[in-house]
Amino acid sequence: MQGIFYACNMNATVERLKQLLTVSLPQSRVKVDEPKQAGGNYWVDVSIGKKRHALEYRPGKGFGLFHEDATYGEGPAEIYRTAERTAKRLAQLMATSSGKAIHLGMKDIRELYGHSQVTLAKKAGVKQPAISRFEKRGEVKLSTLAATIKALGGTLEVRAHFEDADVPISLLRSKG
Amino acid sequence: MLSKTKRLRLFIEQLVSAPSASTADGALDLIARVLNGVEDQHSGVENNPDAWKNDGRMYPPKEDNRREVPDRPSLRRYRSAKHNTFIGLNGSIRIQDLDGNILLDKPGSDGRKTFDLDA
Numbered sequence: 688m689q690g691i692f693y694a695c696n697m698n699a700t701v702e703r704l705k706q707l708l709t710v711s712l713p714q715s716r717v718k719v720d721e722p723k724q725a726g727g728n729y730w731v732d733v734s735i736g737k738k739r740h741a742l743e744y745r746p747g748k749g750f751g752l753f754h755e756d757a758t759y760g761e762g763p764a765e766i767y768r769t770a771e772r773t774a775k776r777l778a779q780l781m782a783t784s785s786g787k788a789i790h791l792g793m794k795d796i797r798e799l800y801g802h803s804q805v806t807l808a809k810k811a812g813v814k815q816p817a818i819s820r821f822e823k824r825g826e827v828k829l830s831t832l833a834a835t836i837k838a839l840g841g842t843l844e845v846r847a848h849f850e851d852a853d854v855p856i857s858l859l860r861s862k863g
Numbered sequence: 864m865l866s867k868t869k870r871l872r873l874f875i876e877q878l879v880s881a882p883s884a885s886t887a888d889g890a891l892d893l894i895a896r897v898l899n900g901v902e903d904q905h906s907g908v909e910n911n912p913d914a915w916k917n918d919g920r921m922y923p924p925k926e927d928n929r930r931e932v933p934d935r936p937s938l939r940r941y942r943s944a945k946h947n948t949f950i951g952l953n954g955s956i957r958i959q960d961l962d963g964n965i966l967l968d969k970p971g972s973d974g975r976k977t978f979d980l981d982a
Contacts (some may be wrong), residue, residue, distance in 0.1 A: 720930065720942055721930070722927065722928070722929065722930065723929045723930050723931050724926070724927075724929070726927070727926075727927045727928065727929065728927045728928050728942075730928075730942050732961075740944070741944045741961070743928075744914065744928075751915065752922070753917075753944040753945070756867070757917070757944050757945060758868075758921060758945065759871055759873055759874070759898075759921050759943065759945070759946050759958070759966075760868050760898070760921040760922040760923060760924070760943050760946075761917055761919075761920070761921055761922070761943075761944065762914065762915050762916045762917045762918060762922070763915065763916065763917060763944070764916075764917040766915070766916070782951060800972065850907070853909075
């Protein structure tokens with residue numbers, strides 16, 4: 688009984704995405720590739736002409752979106768935990784001239800969360816030109832970036848990858 | 864370290880030249896062994912199949928992405944973002960992209976390819 692409920696519940700999330708896409712991207716073609724077993728992963732292929740994206744839906748984890756350079760068996764570059772945010776991101780991508788997912792800039796993230804530069808700056812406690820400079824030229828203080836991401840409801844994590852190590856870098860000033 | 868394109872080519876080349884499997888599970892083991900070997904040696908990325916993120920490493924098919932193939936009970940299909948991997952009960956393997964371009968069509972140990980089965 689629990690398995691049946693789980694399968695139905697999972698299906699509902701994919702169905703919800705399909706419904707949202709009929710509104711936000713009415714010209715899109717949406718194809719759902721269902722798993723063999725309950726609890727398996729769904730694939731949702733969304734296309735408008737030559738623009739297309741494959742989303743992997745993992746129950747309990749969300750929708751994974753793959754960047755253009757993904758190859759055999761690679762994991763998703765972006766993960767969205769709700770159908771609503773996934774639909775917004777797809778609409779954002781489909782609105783670009785290439786329709787391709789290459790990278791996610793600060794402007795994309797800000798718009799994904801429905802903010803103008805002014806409202807985000809106010810919420811983050813920074814000046815609007817700081818947001819503008821970041822979006823246009825990529826210049827940003829880590830403290831501004833951390834405050835901006837926090838204002839959007841997220842947390843910023845900075846990591847350094849070395850050949851023999853993989854470590855987080857604290858945004859707090861080093862002591863001692 | 865090698866680029867993804869070169870590693871994919873190496874994976875396909877090594878899979879082509881490997882002895883054929885005789886069962887579906889044997890074919891999946893073969894893919895995993897060859898791909899993990901290439902990635903361990905040339906990707907510089909630790910094997911972390913459960914992370915579900917783009918870490919720059921290629922991973923072999925897993926059961927949660929398994930599908931049936933309509934009217935072909937002797938085949939399994941494993942979906943990934945850009946490819947489908949078909950596995951035959953005789954150990955045959957076909958990897959093709961979503962446009963249908965075939966990257967590899969390796970027969971099983973009985974000499975038959977995936978789409979020779981149930982034909």
